[in-house]
Amino acid sequence: MGFLLVVLGGAVGAPLRYLVDRAVQARHGTSYPWGTFTVNMIGSAILGALTGAVLASAASENVQLLVGTGFCGALTTYSTFSWETLQLAEAGSRFHAAANVVVSILAGLGSVYVGMAAAQAVFG
Secondary structure (H helix, E strand, O other): OHHHHHHHHHHHHHHHHHHHHHHHHHOOOOOOOHHHHHHHHHHHHHHHHHHHHHHOOOOOHHHHHHHHHHHHHHHOOHHHHHHHHHHHHHOOOHHHHHHHHHHHHHHHHHHHHHHHHHHHHHHO
């Protein structure tokens, strides 16, 4: 059963990542990877909220598998983040590459925290 929940969550998260990435990137005329940044922040916030719900005993193991492992695992992308950062550096945009790393990590941690705090406020 767990495997099917992960597959189902991933089947929703992966195409959503692609659609959100393309929609966000199309609205920016820069080489900065705003689409990947956006999906990673959304996924981090959702995962933080899920963690808060689990800590408050408001979410089951099945929800963790479906939403956390499946959906968030497919929605977020460390590999694309890494590749896009490398592309920025190789194109001579070393400042943007470094900024992408620092801002993505700090904003991701902040998104997780906000998600957890929101869930704890609701379920707490």
